[in-house]
Amino acid sequence: MATLPAANAASPENKVRVVIGAQWGDEGKGKLADILAADSDICARCAGGNNAGHTIVVDMPQPNGEKKKTMFDFHLLPSGLVNPKCVGFIGAGVVVHLPSFFAELDTLQKKGLDCDGRLFVSDRAHLVFDFHQVVDGLKEVELGGSSIGTTKKGIGPAYSSKASRSGLRIHHLYDIDAFAIKFRKLVEGRFKRYGHFEYDTEGEIARYKAFAEKLKPHIVDGITFIHKALASNKRILVEGANALMLDLDYGTYPFVTSSSTSIGGVCTGLGIPPRCIGETIGVVKAYTTRVGAGPFPTEQLNNIGKHLQEVGREFGVTTGRRRRCGWLDLVVLRYSALINGYTALNLTKLDILDDLEELMVAVGYELDGKPLENFPADLDLLSRVSVRYVTLPGWKSSIIDVRKYEDLPENCKRYIEFAEDFIGVRIRFIGVGPGREAMITR
Ligand SMILES: Nc1nc2c(ncn2[C@@H]2O[C@H](COP(=O)(O)OP(=O)(O)OP(=O)(O)O)[C@@H](O)[C@H]2O)c(=O)[nH]1
Numbered sequence: 001m002a003t004l005p006a007a008n009a010a011s012p013e014n015k016v017r018v019v020i021g022a023q024w025g026d027e028g029k030g031k032l033a034d035i036l037a038a039d040s041d042i043c044a045r046c047a048g049g050n051n052a053g054h055t056i057v058v059d060m061p062q063p064n065g066e067k068k069k070t071m072f073d074f075h076l077l078p079s080g081l082v083n084p085k086c087v088g089f090i091g092a093g094v095v096v097h098l099p100s101f102f103a104e105l106d107t108l109q110k111k112g113l114d115c116d117g118r119l120f121v122s123d124r125a126h127l128v129f130d131f132h133q134v135v136d137g138l139k140e141v142e143l144g145g146s147s148i149g150t151t152k153k154g155i156g157p158a159y160s161s162k163a164s165r166s167g168l169r170i171h172h173l174y175d176i177d178a179f180a181i182k183f184r185k186l187v188e189g190r191f192k193r194y195g196h197f198e199y200d201t202e203g204e205i206a207r208y209k210a211f212a213e214k215l216k217p218h219i220v221d222g223i224t225f226i227h228k229a230l231a232s233n234k235r236i237l238v239e240g241a242n243a244l245m246l247d248l249d250y251g252t253y254p255f256v257t258s259s260s261t262s263i264g265g266v267c268t269g270l271g272i273p274p275r276c277i278g279e280t281i282g283v284v285k286a287y288t289t290r291v292g293a294g295p296f297p298t299e300q301l302n303n304i305g306k307h308l309q310e311v312g313r314e315f316g317v318t319t320g321r322r323r324r325c326g327w328l329d330l331v332v333l334r335y336s337a338l339i340n341g342y343t344a345l346n347l348t349k350l351d352i353l354d355d356l357e358e359l360m361v362a363v364g365y366e367l368d369g370k371p372l373e374n375f376p377a378d379l380d381l382l383s384r385v386s387v388r389y390v391t392l393p394g395w396k397s398s399i400i401d402v403r404k405y406e407d408l409p410e411n412c413k414r415y416i417e418f419a420e421d422f423i424g425v426r427i428r429f430i431g432v433g434p435g436r437e438a439m440i441t442r
């Protein structure tokens, strides 16, 4: 009997739901993924690695029956794991740093989340090794003034190993002698390219031999796993990492990450066809942030930027770096919506704009006095654009306790509706605070 389900075994109605970043990351995907995980059986990661940083704030039940506000930081593991009934899955498109995988898992267990038997990883996922992280740092130094500002988690070097067909995948761990030969060759190659650096190659091989044992209960054939889940009508939620403007093809290259962070990465990263994708929810911060180098047309290097950074507590969850801040860029969002085909949007951190007198939103770019029709591929052009803004009045009151759309201040609704009309996609969820409960659903 065949073990894989037949291609048409899944009911056409059972489609995966996708939560995906529409800007330069840190839009608050983790919070929405956590909320949607309540009615999902599986929460899957399809791309990226532990460069991502999702923060989730929930009231956790305590042994004494009380609830305690608890903050979770997810990097490599899917945020849906906060829901005790949700199974986590890491697809083949993700690059996995095993020490971080186990450290994150340990932290979750210590915070009271039992993940036994509900975290699985595809045997086709590539491994990120510590030497990839060293090389990430060395590459940045080599780039000098034009460095990317990576998270130094080894993401680019690991995807480079994968693309150059010398990478090691999880299944390689189970023939340790062959693994050791390939691993030594990989490290030697890095020494040749970057000069010798401190690295205990043999110690690392021994460490991975131990990891291989520890990882066994988590490993699955990802294709069997996801297609059996589809065929048995499991509700699957995909949690995007990073965001469209950091996509290797469509982001502000080379100031991007090294994976496909767009909707295409959902198909390639999980091994599912496009027809299995249903709702695609784009997560949009009510202003714009970016961490790391690269163009950012609406960046505000002034008191507005400072206000957004401070009030929004815009610090990287992975590296602690201060995030750059600026006005909402609707040009970026129209571009992003074309590529990802959002069926709905989640506007987040709207409460951070509460105190501002006036709000500006970018509605066009001009180059040499002429309107630009597109989002330019050429970063030299992008760096020369002047931004056309529309100014909207602020609402100057706190919205953090509002739970119904009708109860939002008029100017706040105007801001939401202006963005929605311009992008052409319905804003269905509105974040008004960091907590799980601080979300308005329309
Ligand atoms: N005040 C406020 N904070 C929010 C809201 N939604 C999310 N947050 C917080 O905003 C931050 C969002 O950043 P991240 O957690 O890095 O977002 P992410 O999209 O999951 O991150 P990446 O995968 O790294 O791109 C977190 O600290 C959230 O707790 C909101 O509506 N209001």
Ligand SMILES: O=P(O)(O)OC[C@H]1O[C@@H](n2cnc3c(O)ncnc32)[C@H](O)[C@@H]1O
Pocket (backbone or CB within 6 Å): 024, 025, 026, 051, 052, 053, 148, 149, 150, 151, 152, 153, 154, 155, 156, 241, 242, 246, 255, 256, 257, 258, 291, 292, 293
């Ligand atoms: O992915 P790496 O190579 O570490 O960094 C490249 C580029 O992408 C930015 N970035 C990566 N992950 C995130 C994330 O989760 N949120 C925001 N920005 C991210 C990084 O800062 C570099 O600019």
Ligand SMILES: N[C@@H](CC(=O)O)C(=O)O
Pocket (backbone or CB within 6 Å): 026, 051, 052, 053, 054, 151, 291, 315, 316, 317, 318, 319, 320, 321
């Ligand atoms: N993923 C990160 C990037 C960083 O920490 O630099 C963030 O949450 O901002």
Ligand SMILES: [Mg+2]
Pocket (backbone or CB within 6 Å): 025, 026, 027, 052, 053, 054, 055, 317
């Ligand atoms: Mg983040």
